Amino acid sequence: xxxxxxxxxGGGPAGLTAGLYAARAGxxxxxxxxxxxxxxxxxxxxxxxxxxxxxxxGAELAQKMADHxxxxxxxxxxxxxxxxxxxxxxxxxxxxxDGTIHTAYAVIVTVGxxxxxxxxxxxxEFHGRGVSYCAVCDGAFFKGADLAVIGGGDSAFQEGxxxxxxxxxxxxxxxxxEFRAQQILQDRLLGMDKVSTVTPxxxxxxxxxxxGVKWIxxxxxxxxxxxxxxxxxxxxxxRPVGRYLFADHVDHDQSGYLITDQYMQTSIPGVYAAGDTRxxxxxQVTTAVGDATTAVLAAERxxxxxxxxxxxxxxxxxxxxxxxTERMQLRTFPPGATxxxxxxxxxxLYVIAHGDAVVTRRDATGGERVVNELHEGDYFGxxxxxxxxxxxxxxxxxxxxxxxxxxxxxxxxxxxxxxxTAEDITKVAAARR
Ligand code: NAP
Numbered sequence: 001x002x003x004x005x006x007x008x009x010g011g012g013p014a015g016l017t018a019g020l021y022a023a024r025a026g027x028x029x030x031x032x033x034x035x036x037x038x039x040x041x042x043x044x045x046x047x048x049x050x051x052x053x054x055x056x057x058g059a060e061l062a063q064k065m066a067d068h069x070x071x072x073x074x075x076x077x078x079x080x081x082x083x084x085x086x087x088x089x090x091x092x093x094x095x096x097x098d099g100t101i102h103t104a105y106a107v108i109v110t111v112g113x114x115x116x117x118x119x120x121x122x123x124x125e126f127h128g129r130g131v132s133y134c135a136v137c138d139g140a141f142f143k144g145a146d147l148a149v150i151g152g153g154d155s156a157f158q159e160g161x162x163x164x165x166x167x168x169x170x171x172x173x174x175x176x177x178e179f180r181a182q183q184i185l186q187d188r189l190l191g192m193d194k195v196s197t198v199t200p201x202x203x204x205x206x207x208x209x210x211x212g213v214k215w216i217x218x219x220x221x222x223x224x225x226x227x228x229x230x231x232x233x234x235x236x237x238x239r240p241v242g243r244y245l246f247a248d249h250v251d252h253d254q255s256g257y258l259i260t261d262q263y264m265q266t267s268i269p270g271v272y273a274a275g276d277t278r279x280x281x282x283x284q285v286t287t288a289v290g291d292a293t294t295a296v297l298a299a300e301r302x303x304x305x306x307x308x309x310x311x312x313x314x315x316x317x318x319x320x321x322x323x324x325t326e327r328m329q330l331r332t333f334p335p336g337a338t339x340x341x342x343x344x345x346x347x348x349l350y351v352i353a354h355g356d357a358v359v360t361r362r363d364a365t366g367g368e369r370v371v372n373e374l375h376e377g378d379y380f381g382x383x384x385x386x387x388x389x390x391x392x393x394x395x396x397x398x399x400x401x402x403x404x405x406x407x408x409x410x411x412x413x414x415x416x417x418x419x420x421t422a423e424d425i426t427k428v429a430a431a432r433r
Contacts, residue, residue, distance in 0.1 A: 006104050025296075086247035106303050110292060169194050173198045320414060339401070368394070
C-alpha cells in the first residue's frame with residue numbers, strides 16, 4: 001500500500017492536466033489509467049478547436065500532454081484500472097482491479113465514460129465484426145465498403161468525415177431531420193457526393209452473416225428500409241462512468257454525470273471530478289483541462305487545510321477533520337490587519353496556517369497591552385464560540401497571516417467528535433481567560 005497526497009484516476013486531457021499541475025506543485029501524486037494515456041481524444045482523428053493547435057491528431061495531443069506531465073515528474077501508471085474509491089477517516093482509499101490499495105488525502109476523478117449503445121438486435125452480436133464505436137480505430141478495415149454512421153452530433157460528423165476516406169458510400173442515419181453537429185462539420189460532410197442522409201430514421205436491427213455486418217434495417221416514414229452496409233459506426237451519446245467507482249453514495253444527475261461545486265468538488269469532501277464524467281455544458285478538451293486545473297488547485301488547498309486542521313486538533317477523529325476542513329475558508333491578512341476585535345460577536349474559530357499573530361486586550365487606561373503571541377498551528381477565537389460571549393481580546397496579524405476560518409457548526413462538530421478534543425480546547429480556553 002502506498003500513501004499519496006493526491007490520486008488522479010483517468011489519463012485523458014483532464015487527468016493529465018491535473019497531473020501536470022500537481023507535479024509542478026511538488027505534490028506526491030500518482031495517476032492511474034485503465035488503458036493507455038489519452039482517453040477520449042484517442043478516438044478522435046483531428047482536433048481543430050484546441051487553441052494553439054490549428055490541427056492536431058488526438059494521438060499526438062495525448063502524447064504531448066503525457067510527455068509534458070512526465071517531464072515535471074508525474075508518475076503515470078497505465079493499464080491500471082481502478083475498481084473502487086472508498087473513505088477511511090481523512091484518507092480516500094483507491095483499490096485497483098488487481099487488489100492493490102492506495103490512499104491519498106484527495107482524489108480527482110477524470111474517467112470520462114463509454115459510448116451509448118443503440119440497444120437493437122444484432123448490435124452486440126456484430127460488435128467488432130462491423131459494429132464499431134470508433135472510426136479512427138476501425139475505419140481502415142472498411143476500404144471501399146458502404147458504411148453507415150448513426151447519430152447527428154459532433155462525434156457522428158467528425159468520425160463520419162474520417163470514414164469518407166475509406167467508404168465507397170456513407171449513410172448518415174439520424175432520428176431527426178436537424179443535426180446538432182457544428183455547422184462547419186455539417187457543411188464538410190454533407191457536401192460530399194458519397195454521403196447521403198437518412199432522416200428521420202431509427203435503426204431497428206443490424207444483420208449479417210458469419211463474415212460480419214451486411215445490412216441495417218431503419219424505420220423511416222412508417223416503413224422499414226434495408227440499407228446494405230458492411231460497417232455501422234454508432235455515435236449516439238455517451239455514458240459517464242465515474243459514479244460507478246464509488247463505494248458510497250456520490251451526487252450525480254439523472255444521466256449519471258457527477259455533480260460538483262464551482263471548485264469541482266463532488267459531494268464527498270476531498271474528491272473532485274473533471275472532464276466528461278462531470279455534469280457540465282460542453283464536453284470539450286478546453287473545458288476538461290480548465291476544470292481539471294480548478295480541481296487540482298482546490299485539492300491542493302484542501303490537503304493543506306486538512307493537514308493544518310489535523311495538527312491543530314490531533315485527537316479528533318480523522319473523518320471529522322475531513323468534514324470540518326470542507327467547511328473551513330482560507331483567509332489572508334496583511335501585517336497589522338485585525339482578524340477579531342475585542343467586544344465583537346463571536347462567529348469563527350481561526351487556525352493559523354502561516355504567519356504570526358499578536359493578541360491584545362484593552363486596559364483600564366483605554367490603551368492596549370499585548371497578552372500573547374500566536375504562531376503556525378495555534379488556534380484562536382474558541383472562547384467566544386464556547387461561551388457565546390463577545391470577543392475578550394483583539395487578534396491582529398503580526399506578519400502576513402493565513403488563517404483557516406471554521407464556522408460555529410463545524411466547531412460544534414469538532415467539539416462533539418471526541419472527549420479528548422473537547423478537553424484540549426476547553427483547557428486552551430481556560431488558560432486564556
Ligand atoms: P451528442 O452531442 O450528445 O450527440 C448524440 C447524437 O446521437 C444526437 O444527434 C442524438 O440525437 C443522437 N442520439 C442519442 N440517442 C440516440 C438513440 N438512442 N438513437 C439514435 N440517435 C440517438 O454526443 P456526441 O456527438 O458524442 O458529442 C458529445 C460531446 O462532445 C458534445 O458536447 C460535442 O460537442 C463534443 N464533441 C466535440 C467535438 C469537436 O470537434 N469539438 C467532437 C466530438 C464531440 P438528437 O440530436 O435527436 O438528440
